[in-house]
Amino acid sequence: MTFSALANPTRRAILELLASSGEVPVGELARSFTMTQPAISRHLKVLEDAGLISTGSDAQRRPRKLEARPLAEATEWLERYREYWAASFDRLDDLLIELKTTEKNRKRRAPKER
């Protein structure tokens, strides 16, 4: 749920705004993203269901704020996973260069019979 919540660019932008501004009322969020309140509320619900944000106690303004921990866990996990594979594939690139060179040399030494 966390990752599908993060998959949407508008929702990522909402998280960024909350990260820099602290608590933001829903009306202000709608204005910032030039979206209707129902539209922004749908995004907020996805984020809230994923535990990435929470709603403050002010029932009138319904301010949202970032829940840093789940977001940090999700991004950390993805980042580690990405770095793990990126490093492995870089090694694989080197190996493939070596295999291509070996193949080329072998061909040169033993040209195909006609």
Add this chain to the structure above:
Amino acid sequence: MFLPDSFKLSTPSDCEIQVTRDFDAPRRLVFDAFTKPELVRRWLLGPPGWTMPLCEIDLRVGGAYRYAWRSEKDGSQMAMGGVFREVVRLERLVATEKFDDAWYPGEAVDTTVFEEMRDITRMTMTILYESQEARDTARRSGMERGMVAGYNRLEALLPTLAGATT
């Protein structure tokens, strides 16, 4: 040839992780590098500081594979393995995947597809878990212990995020 960074990591669904990467080599070489133990051991080394003392691959439907890694720093180990469900030479591999000490339910299914486009080979690997929890837990349990060091980028970001809510 220079290839722009083609590495893509995505989560196409709640139960899947997909990794895509282009390689500047013909498909048969990339396929070999994924399926011949003596070649796999050269690059699938696990986290930094780990080696791969065990790599066995019985490349046929119903055949098993088994990988083990070892931390040279503290001697800790992790291992995984599975069974091939589909083997289409040069094109497609489907295999089950399970880490020995994973506490996620069930096993995952890996589908690896190799496509050749001119001299470039695009590899797409999709890992399908039984549930979202299984996916998230699996990756944590399998990767985390050896990967604590050296990931400074995110660590630098964390105080910013934490500070935003206090």
